[in-house]
Amino acid sequence: xxxxxxxxxxxxxSPGHVGSHHLARCLLERGWRVxxxxxxxxxxxxxxxxxxxxxERLKLHRSGGRxxxxxxxxxxxxxxCTPNERPLLRSWPVQRHWSAMAWPDPARVLARAxxxxxxxxxxxxxxxxxxxxxLRHGKSVFRLADNPAxxxxxxxxxxxxxxxxxxxxxxxxxxxxxxxETAASLGAKQSALLLNGVDNALFSQPAPRPAExxxxxxxxxxxxxxxxxxxxxQWLRQAAAALPRHxxxxxxxxxxARHRLDGxxxxxxxxxxxxxxxxxxxxxxxxxxxxxxxxxxxDLVHGINPLKLYEYMASGLPVVAxxxxxxxxxxxPAVLVDxxxxxxxxxxxAAAPPVAQCQRFAADYDWQPRxxxxxxxxxxxxx
Numbered sequence: 001x002x003x004x005x006x007x008x009x010x011x012x013x014s015p016g017h018v019g020s021h022h023l024a025r026c027l028l029e030r031g032w033r034v035x036x037x038x039x040x041x042x043x044x045x046x047x048x049x050x051x052x053x054x055x056e057r058l059k060l061h062r063s064g065g066r067x068x069x070x071x072x073x074x075x076x077x078x079x080x081c082t083p084n085e086r087p088l089l090r091s092w093p094v095q096r097h098w099s100a101m102a103w104p105d106p107a108r109v110l111a112r113a114x115x116x117x118x119x120x121x122x123x124x125x126x127x128x129x130x131x132x133x134x135l136r137h138g139k140s141v142f143r144l145a146d147n148p149a150x151x152x153x154x155x156x157x158x159x160x161x162x163x164x165x166x167x168x169x170x171x172x173x174x175x176x177x178x179x180x181e182t183a184a185s186l187g188a189k190q191s192a193l194l195l196n197g198v199d200n201a202l203f204s205q206p207a208p209r210p211a212e213x214x215x216x217x218x219x220x221x222x223x224x225x226x227x228x229x230x231x232x233x234q235w236l237r238q239a240a241a242a243l244p245r246h247x248x249x250x251x252x253x254x255x256x257a258r259h260r261l262d263g264x265x266x267x268x269x270x271x272x273x274x275x276x277x278x279x280x281x282x283x284x285x286x287x288x289x290x291x292x293x294x295x296x297x298x299d300l301v302h303g304i305n306p307l308k309l310y311e312y313m314a315s316g317l318p319v320v321a322x323x324x325x326x327x328x329x330x331x332x333p334a335v336l337v338d339x340x341x342x343x344x345x346x347x348x349x350a351a352a353p354p355v356a357q358c359q360r361f362a363a364d365y366d367w368q369p370r371x372x373x374x375x376x377x378x379x380x381x382x383x
Contacts, residue, residue, distance in 0.1 A: 001071070002119040002380075003033045005110075005137070007128035011038035011057050012074040015272035016226060016252060018307065019145055019175065019196060020124050024072070026371040027120075033071040035115045037106065039127050040077040040098065044089070053253070053272070064104075065113050073113050077106050083127045083161075085153040095157035099131035106131055120380065121169075126158050129165035139378040142166055143194070144174040147182050150300025152229065163187065171377055176305035176326045192377055196305045197367035203314035204359055207280035212270060218247045219286035221347055222317070224278055225308050227255040230300055232291040232322065238340045239347055240264045246347065251281050282315035287350040290321035290334075291343060302326065309334060314362035316355035320346040332361050 004027050008020040024034045041057050048054075057076045060066060065075035080101040083094055099106060110116070117136035123129065124143045142165050148154045166172050166186035173194035174183045183191040213220060221239070227250065240248045241264065248267045250257065261267045273281070282288060290308060294301045302325050309332060312319045319334035320343060321327055327336055335346045375381060 001031050001033055003035070003115055003117070004120040004122060005115070005118045005132060005135070006034060006036045007121065007123040007125050007132055008036060008038050009125045009127075011053075011060060011076055012036045012068065012072075013056055013060075014053065015274060017275040018124075019143060020122065021275075022197060022199060022367040023122065023371055023374070025199075026367050028069070028071055029368075030371075031071075032119075033115075034073070035110055035113065035118075036072065036074040037110075037128070038074070038076050039125050040079050040082045040102065042079050042082045044081060044084075065109055067113075073115070075106075075109060075113075077102050077109075077131075079103070083155075083158065085155055090155040090157055092157045092160065095127070095155070095161050096130060098127070102131070107135060110135070120378070123165060123169065126162050126165070129161045129168075133168065139171075139380060140169040141171045141173060141374065141378060142169045142188075144172060144179055144183055146175070147179060147299055147303035149182070150230075150297055150303065173374065173377070176303050177329060178325055179303045182303065190377070192373075194370060194373055194377075195365065196307050196310060197365045197370045198307070198310035198314045198362050200314050200359075200362055200366050202276065203279045203282065203311050203362070204316075205279065207277075207283055209284045210277075210280045212249070212268070213281075213284055216247055218245055218266070220284070221246050221248045222251065222281060222285035222288050223249075223291070224251040224281060224288070224311070225306075226252055227257040230292050230297040230304075231257075232293040233257070233260045235291045235322075235340045235343050236267070236289075237261060237264065239344045240267050242344045243348060246286070249281070249285070251278065278311065279315055282312055282317045285317055287347055288312035288315075288317045288319045289343075289347065290319065290327075292322045292324065294322050294324045305330075310362050310365050313358040316358050318350050318358070320350060333357055 060076040061078045067073050079098045082098050119138045121137045121140040166188045172188035172191040175196050250269045251273050292301045305326050321334050323336035323338050337343045
């Protein structure tokens with residue numbers, strides 16, 4: 001059976017599943033074996049506190065790799081120091097050579113697990129742009145899921161590594177049409193648009209009402225995802241204050257959200273939830289929101305093709321989102337807004353479109369056809 005190596009930013013068990021998780025799952029469904037290696041940990045990570053996710057990553061590192069399914073193996077490498085935006089860690093030697101300080105050597109760990117050669121190497125992590133190049137492998141691809149230059153953490157060393165891996169792989173794919181210019185600037189041998197998708201079978205299957213919804217009859221305004229700098233906290237604060245008869249529920253890593261949303265009695269931060277549980281939160285909400293700050297982070301947001309849009313839609317949930325180019329061009333049933341006032345009005349007036357309308361839109365974006373496109377681009381057929 002064919003083998004694939006995933007060099008991914010996120011670890012396999014992370015609450016939020018992204019494109020790497022879904023494409024790996026599609027390969028598993030086609031009979032492939034997958035080694036899923038996530039970004040490395042270092043002792044310096046402990047300086048930020050031992051979160052539940054860091055604890056799980058450290059556990060995976062110490063395990064030496066784990067078969068979580070018959071054909072799915074996963075591991076988190078460890079090194080003395082790893083790339084970061086902080087002084088010294090943002091340097092080129094750390095970006096390029098952290099794997100030389102890894103313990104144990106990633107190639108040896110893979111070999112012990114029975115992986116000595118790969119038909120496909122898939123990379124979405126700039127930090128993992130180098131260590132795998134000496135492994136025996138067939139095709140390789142780098143997936144650009146957003147515009148790295150839009151992140152405050154993107155360093156000159158990371159940009160240099162991004163350009164290197166883009167030129168090295170057989171193909172570069174990008175998830176939003178407005179990443180085409182960024183992709184073209186990286187000098188890849190070939191590049192192509194590969195849109196995001198959704199696990200329609202998971203999100204369209206009816207799920208029971210979450211326990212957290214039972215204690216309050218008010219309609220739920222849901223946000224499911226990470227809360228990073230591009231999230232429009234001010235819009236959410238204004239909406240929560242203006243709509244006391246709604247309750248606002250956030251599912252996902254909190255980041256710095258708690259103090260930024262403090263004092264709002266109708267806002268509830270649930271923290272991360274397992275990916276498989278998300279359909280329940282979406283199916284029993286009144287509206288799903290995507291309030292991203294386009295005005296402050298235009299380069300970043302215009303390059304985002306949000307997974308949550310497809311997941312909301314597959315769940316039959318009406319959507320209110322900030323207007324940006326990718327969402328306009330998708331032509332989904334989502335209501336797009338340009339101001340806090342419009343955001344509040346759209347939430348207040350949200351009426352569920354026919355579930356079939358939302359799910360018809362989502363049906364065109366299932367992950368399996370996305371994988372088919374990728375395999376054809378790499379001349380790996382539909383195996």
